[in-house]
Amino acid sequence: MCGIIGYVGPRECRDLLLEGLRRLEYRGYDSAGLSLLSEEEIGSVHAVGNLERLRDAVADGNGHLRGSTGIGHTRWATHGRVTEANAHPHSDTTNRVHIALNGIVENWSELRQRLAATGAEFTSETDAEVVAHLIAHHLNGEQAVPASPSASRDLAEAVRLAYNDLRGHYAFVAMSADHPGVLVGARKECPLVVGIGEGESFIASAIPAFLAETRNVQLVQDGEIVELSPSGSRFIEPVSGAPIERAIEEVDWDDEAAEKGGYESFMLKEIHEQADAVAETLAGRLDSEAIDLGDIGIPDEFLRNVRRVVIVACGTSYHAGLVGRYSIETWARVPAEMDVASEFRYRNPLLDERDLVIGISQSGETADTLAAMRLARERGAKVLSITNIMGSQATRDADGVIFTRAGLEIGVAATKTFVAQVIAMQLFALKLAGLHGTLGPEVTTTLITQLRRMPHMIAELVDSVDEQARRIADQFKDCGFFLYLGRHVGLAICLEGALKLKEISYIPTDAYAAGEMKHGPIALLDENTPVICVATDSPVLDKMMSNIAEVQARGAHVVAVATEGTHVDAEEVIKVPRTDWLLQPALAIIPLQLVAYYIARARGLNVDQPRNLAKTVTVE
Ligand code: AGP
Numbered sequence: 336m337c338g339i340i341g342y343v344g345p346r347e348c349r350d351l352l353l354e355g356l357r358r359l360e361y362r363g364y365d366s367a368g369l370s371l372l373s374e375e376e377i378g379s380v381h382a383v384g385n386l387e388r389l390r391d392a393v394a395d396g397n398g399h400l401r402g403s404t405g406i407g408h409t410r411w412a413t414h415g416r417v418t419e420a421n422a423h424p425h426s427d428t429t430n431r432v433h434i435a436l437n438g439i440v441e442n443w444s445e446l447r448q449r450l451a452a453t454g455a456e457f458t459s460e461t462d463a464e465v466v467a468h469l470i471a472h473h474l475n476g477e478q479a480v481p482a483s484p485s486a487s488r489d490l491a492e493a494v495r496l497a498y499n500d501l502r503g504h505y506a507f508v509a510m511s512a513d514h515p516g517v518l519v520g521a522r523k524e525c526p527l528v529v530g531i532g533e534g535e536s537f538i539a540s541a542i543p544a545f546l547a548e549t550r551n552v553q554l555v556q557d558g559e560i561v562e563l564s565p566s567g568s569r570f571i572e573p574v575s576g577a578p579i580e581r582a583i584e585e586v587d588w589d590d591e592a593a594e595k596g597g598y599e600s601f602m603l604k605e606i607h608e609q610a611d612a613v614a615e616t617l618a619g620r621l622d623s624e625a626i627d628l629g630d631i632g633i634p635d636e637f638l639r640n641v642r643r644v645v646i647v648a649c650g651t652s653y654h655a656g657l658v659g660r661y662s663i664e665t666w667a668r669v670p671a672e673m674d675v676a677s678e679f680r681y682r683n684p685l686l687d688e689r690d691l692v693i694g695i696s697q698s699g700e701t702a703d704t705l706a707a708m709r710l711a712r713e714r715g716a717k718v719l720s721i722t723n724i725m726g727s728q729a730t731r732d733a734d735g736v737i738f739t740r741a742g743l744e745i746g747v748a749a750t751k752t753f754v755a756q757v758i759a760m761q762l763f764a765l766k767l768a769g770l771h772g773t774l775g776p777e778v779t780t781t782l783i784t785q786l787r788r789m790p791h792m793i794a795e796l797v798d799s800v801d802e803q804a805r806r807i808a809d810q811f812k813d814c815g816f817f818l819y820l821g822r823h824v825g826l827a828i829c830l831e832g833a834l835k836l837k838e839i840s841y842i843p844t845d846a847y848a849a850g851e852m853k854h855g856p857i858a859l860l861d862e863n864t865p866v867i868c869v870a871t872d873s874p875v876l877d878k879m880m881s882n883i884a885e886v887q888a889r890g891a892h893v894v895a896v897a898t899e900g901t902h903v904d905a906e907e908v909i910k911v912p913r914t915d916w917l918l919q920p921a922l923a924i925i926p927l928q929l930v931a932y933y934i935a936r937a938r939g940l941n942v943d944q945p946r947n948l949a950k951t952v953t954v955e
Contacts, residue, residue: 336608336615336742337423337437338362338409339527340544341508341518344535344565349393349400352407355537355544357386358594362540362742364409365725366422369393370433370510371402377433377512378402381422404516406508408435412725413615413740414443415460425464427471428456431512434470436463437540438505438525439618446500462619463507469497470509491562491571494519498560498573504618506555508538518563520555521573524614524790527555529568531583536563541596542586550586602746602839602942606928610794612741612751613921616758617790621783624776626766632735633691633719639770642689643670645716647679647707649952651749651834652695652756657827658920659693659760665917666774666782667767676707686714693719695760697744697752698951699727708732721759723752737763746943747950748839750928753831754921758789761918785914792912792922800909800926807894807907808933811865818859818866819846819927820886822879824920825869828896832867832927839935839942849882862890867927871911871919872898880904894930896923 338359342348352369367389368381378400382388386409393400408423415421424433440446443462446469451457455468473493488496490511498521506525510518520527520538530537530545530552537545538561542552553568555561559579560571570579588597598604620628644663646656656673663671674682676694680703686692692711696704699722708718709732720733723741730736739755765782768774774782811817817836819829826848833846847856849868860866866886870879883893883905895905899913911922935942 336362336611337411337540338364338544339406339435339437339506339508339538339540341406341435341520341538341563342535343404343516343518343563344532346403346535347401348403348405351548352405353386353390353393354547355539356389356407356409358543358546359409359540360386362409362411365412365417366410366419367408368422368424369400369405369407370424370426371400371405372510372512372515373402375512375515377426377430377510379424379426379433381419383417383419383422404510404518406433406435406510406518411740411742413439413738414462417725421459421461423463425459425461425467427467428454429471432467432471432474432509434463434467434507434509436466436505436507439503439615440465440501440505441503441619442501466497466501466507466509469500470494473497474511474513490514490517491519491560491569492576494521495560495571495573495576504614506540516564519560520563521560522555522557524557525611529553529555529561529563531567534565536565536568538563542588543594543596546586546588551583552586553581553583600746600943602748602750602932605744605746605751606925606932607797608742609751609754609797609925610790612739612755613758613793614790615740616755617762617786618740620762621787624780624783625769626762626783628737628762628766631719631737633717635770637717638691638767640689641669641691643672644691644693645684645686645711646671646673646693646695647676647704648695649676649701649703651753651831652697652704654827654831654834655753655756655760656693656695657830658757658824659764661824662761662764662917663767666764667771668773669767669771676701676703680707680710684710684714686711686716688715690716691719692716693721694729694733695721695756696729697723697739697741697749697756699724699729700951700953702953705729705732721756723755747945747948748835748942753924754793757921758786761786782915782918785918789918789921792914793925796911796922796925801929803907803909804926804929805933807930808937811892812934812937814863814865815842816859816864817842817844818856818864819844819869820849820852820866820882821846821869822849822875823873824917825871825873825879825923828869828920828923828927829867831924832931835928835931836934838948839931839945840938840940841946842934849879852882853885857885857889860886860889860891864891866891866893868893868895868905869923870895870897870903871916871923872901872913873916873919876901896926
């Protein structure tokens with residue numbers, strides 16, 4: 336998740352933009368840049384690394400970078416390596432149009448070819464740069480250069496035309512040397528907000544970026560364009576160009592709340608960022624009938640002939656791997672094993688060059704997972720890393736990488752990185768199925784269509800189950816033990832739900848394969864025990880129902896997570912939207928995250944920094 340900031344007004348804005356970028360650091364980044372407009376010229380500085388590097392680069396410019404209209408950007412690389420050339424803002428061939436973008440432009444390649452044919456010269460490997468050239472193209476009336484300066488369109492109109500050519504998931508801000516005192520922003524799913532000051536205006540990916548300057552904000556809704564000048568804003572409907580009314584709201588957050596995006600904790604903020612995390616992780620990887628992961632560093636030929644897949648990970652990543660294992664075996668019909676990394680590395684595993692080992696680690700720095708990946712390589716296996724951090728050790732200890740794109744996760748209890756990992760594993764499983772021809776085109780298209788809807792379903796679900804989760808938490812917050820029961824992929828979600836409650840509320844929990852319950856854990860049940868059952872629709876739902884009946888027969892409380900349109904007999908039933916049963920996990924975990932969260936809150940605990948836990952475990 337990149338960060339964007341823009342300013343237009345009377346003030347010299349270099350330091351304002353740098354401060355805005357500092358306040359967006361929590362979004363995570365690997366490089367940054369600024370562009371400022373002064374005397375009809377745009378100056379720009381890029382730097383790889385942290386904001387200090389950018390400050391140094393700006394200082395090295397001996398104050399040449401000046402202007403009262405400017406944009407800044409922190410980059411979380413998705414397309415193109417971490418280099419100065421790939422840092423934003425990007426410009427068009429004539430350096431007259433600059434843009435900063437968060438998100439992914441899916442049709443960048445065809446647009447790049449089209450614009451290159453009109454003389455556009457590209458200087459980066461990114462998808463985003465195409466937007467600067469496209470706006471310039473429309474500014475000039477689709478000519479290489481405008482017939483006459485007056486023939487040049489206004490910036491908002493050029494952005495509107497460009498917006499209608501683009502496909503993807505993004506928000507961007509543009510400025511033009513020929514249009515001083517104007518910024519134009521556009522939003523397609525990725526967040527964008529406007530700040531209205533006294534004779535000045537701000538635009539950013541998130542309110543904290545300009546909260547120190549103004550508390551008067553206007554939210555840019557999905558599918559809107561906004562033109563900014565020092566005197567205010569003009570909202571535009573992209574297709575028709577019609578004006579849109581937008582109220583100004585006052586924000587009463589303090590600095591700490593600002594860092595948390597107005598949420599009371601990073602964990603709650605990150606639970607609400609799961610839709611974005613999944614949208615970013617999917618973006619550019621779903622064609623209509625196939626999965627396109629681009630070059631993951633593992634040849635398709637190897638994947639077509641792979642003997643088996645072995646997945647290694649720790650903690651929450653292990654639970655995501657379990658979902659991935661079921662998806663690989665069910666969709667691709669390739670044998671898949673799953674092991675906790677700290678066990679795998681000491682069981683002298685039988686591996687050879689026909690095997691693929693997948694190491695899942697959001698941080699990319701977990702010692703046991705890295706050691707397991709290295710051991711696998713030593714034994715000749717190909718190693719694929721699934722990680723959230725570009726440049727992490729895991730990317731160096733692997734032959735190939737698939738990045739989740741959840742952005743920086745600050746809460747120790749993983750939430751958005753988990754759903755992003757589940758989705759990344761399912762994308763890989765579908766790619767493998769495509770290579771093995773094990774899924775018919777209809778099934779594949781259905782799954783892809785449902786994956787496309789996943790961000791929307793998650794966003795709605797987080798809001799729709801919130802009240803019920805609070806009520807359940809309030810009912811059971813004083814319980815001394817929770818049992819979680821599930822079958823098949825439901826078991827992976829039980830394990831993750833139980834881990835969340837354990838790590839942030841310190842309540843002992845157990846998660847068990849429901850079929851195993853009668854072989855022991857049933858002894859733990861009494862009329863006080865809350866039993867969380869993941870009973871989403873699946874080929875084993877009937878079995879799960881009988882296990883729920885066994886629990887109810889002991890008088891225990893049953894809270895069930897079930898699929899819309901199915902009937903599950905339980906004290907509390909939390910419904911999740913209907914999808915293919917193997918896509919249910921990324922949805923079913925959300926109510927469990929929220930129940931755990933509200934129980935910990937009810938106990939007055941620090942959910943962001945639980946006791947005894949570190950975000951990244953780099954020791955063995
Ligand atoms: C999960 O909430 C915990 N923070 C922990 O179990 C974590 O998943 C585990 O340490 C693995 O971390 P990784 O994904 O960075 O490798």
